[in-house]
Amino acid sequence: MSDLIHYRLEDGLALIGLAHPPVNALGQPLRAAIIDACERAAADERVEAIILYGEHGMFSAGADITEFGTEASFAEPDLPSTLVRLTQIHKPLVAAIGKLALGGGMELALACGYRIGEPSTRVGLSEINLGLLPGAGGTQRLPRLIGAESALNLILSGQQIDAERARMLGILDRIATAAEQLLDEARAYANELIDYGAPARPTEAWPEPAEDLPGDFLARYRTEHEPRWKSRLAPRLVLSALEAACLLPLEEGLARELALFKQAEASRQSKALRHVFFAEREAGRIPGIGADIALRKVDKVAVIGAGTMGGGIAMNFANAGIPVALLELKGEALDNGLMQIRKNYEISVKRGKMTAEQLEQRMDLLFGTLDYNDLADADLVIEAVFEQMEIKQQVFRTLEKVCKPGAILATNTSSLDVDAIAATVSRPQDVIGLHFFSPANVMRLLEVVRGKATAPDVLATTMKIAKHIGKLPVLSGVCFGFIGNRMLEPYSREAHRLVLEGATPAQVDGVLTGLDLNMGIFSMLDLAGIDVSFLIRDSNRAAIAHDETYCRLGEELYALGRYGQKTGRGFYLYEGRNCKEDDEVVVLAERLADELEVPRRSIDDQEIHDRCMFMLINEGIQLLDEGIALRASDIDLVWINGYGFPAHLGGPMHYAEQLGLDKVLAGIEHYRHVLGEYGQMWFQPAQLLERLVAAGNTRIEII
Structure with a gap:
């Protein structure tokens, strides 16, 4: 028997303990060990029921995320076929869920006929947070257990729910009195099932998952929620999988789910979200700061x-x-x-x-x-x-x-x-x-x-x-604006300049929100307060190179007392929470352009994208080269969590890698030449970007 499994026989019960710390990630070795142990128990005439549990308390936090996007993800035995085999065992199989059953871990629990948790147990299908959908039966078995609507809401939220909520929904059959009693009470539960001659799997609670729903429920759900999903792929694939659960037999639904999962796994969005997941793990690792360092007490x-x-x-x-x-x-x-x-x-x-x-x-x-x-x-x-x-x-x-x-x-x-x-x-x-x-x-x-x-x-x-x-x-590290606000400067500068040259605030913001950013730059400045951004910039003029056009439009609005949402007028007009374009801002931009001798013209959306994004990216690469940021992925975390950059694009540095660093450099050099003195002043490629492209590197890292 594998070291990843602790197997023992007690009074007709096979106890199978998952022993792959810290979270019993369901990588290929553990999957193989689970199926071997369950097959052994199924074949043993002395075994009347099987209990699957976490040897060290934790049931399973899900799949081994490092396998996603690699051949190991579906190396035999893959998780979907492993769980199908568990559902075919002719003896009651009880999942004793300690602490967590998330993602693939919850799918493992769903493949068991019966489930008991401890009071602090949390369960959930969290794949949506990685741009994925459950791919080992979650979208098919859960609707048959709790109904299509409840399953859809749980899967799309990606949230963890507590034991009592899970019991009320029907995910858990029982809750043990305490964590320390979980295994004992799982034994008692298994013995009850044996005594009552319970089937290996109970009858499905919802054999027709959508039977109480209107016939157009899924279509209306899509219409209602798609605007919030923006360009995200995974929620749409989840909805397709739930539709399969409602319309197809289980076996066909599982096949459809698997195909949809593979589509999600291969997507750029999932790759970006997996990048963010690992970036968060890495952010806490600081060179020279070991785990053994003595910490200071913080009690007050x-x-x-x-x-x-x-x-x-x-x-x-x-x-x-x-x-x-x-x-x-x-x-x-x-x-x-x-x-x-x-x-x-x-x-x-x-x-x-x-x-x-x-x-x-x-x-x-x-x-x-x-x-x-x-x-x-x-x-x-x-x-x-x-x-x-x-x-x-x-x-x-x-x-x-x-x-x-x-x-x-x-x-x-x-x-x-x-x-x-x-x-x-x-x-x-x-x-x-x-x-x-x-x-x-x-x-x-x-x-x-x-x-x-x-x-x-x-x-x-x-x-x-x-x-x-x-x-x-x-x-x-220490510099003006640190990571986030330092990168905000060139991003904001280009937005302001584009409006002087002929774009409108709404056009610029529309391009940015079209990328799924939470807000455009001008909406963000209005929300934060034009006065705030002006005072920060004014107090740091020595740290920011200036020419007379630099964010001049914002400075004029500040002088007019138009501070944004707080005053009802900024780059936009506000009536309560309603926002609309302001023709006076366009007139003001035209006047300033004339005073500053900035030629005005029609500006297309691609130019807006490239100038704002490439300058944002360039500044981030410069920060990395200066040692202000430790890693490109740290920069991504700052912009995703502080500035509304869409996580499914992976942050500005990951986005640059997807665009191609050579394309970013070529774009910067293009505008350096076509924008005259302004381009010569501002479109200076970061030396690290030039080195990376010259070396043929596709990743942003120090070389």
């Missing part, structure tokens, strides 16, 4: 500034059960900040995402203060004051006096020089940048900015605590 946090950003940051820690001191200089501002935090939690209660008791527990973890001395025992202090160097430096001078030795001093800045802030204290090794994205209690991304003096244990501690509060930490 302080946040300076109770505004929108500071309050959101404080909520992250309270949500994780960590006490937070929230400091403001004026009582009214502190009261307003705490009141807004409570309102945010109350919204979560109304939506059923937390209980009233949990709200009070989290508010009890928040301590408001007007006195810096109350921060003396904080292990981590995060300032979230106005984005102005002098103000932040003054805050750090005060922290120098009141904070205990070894406290981590963090600045929440989106663009300022972390080293210049650290230079104001005598312990720069304790200083780090933490760029939370707004709203800070919602946005997953956290840019962790390492200063030149930041101590390794400060960096390691910060990366760990970021994950503890549910963030995706991505490391950046």
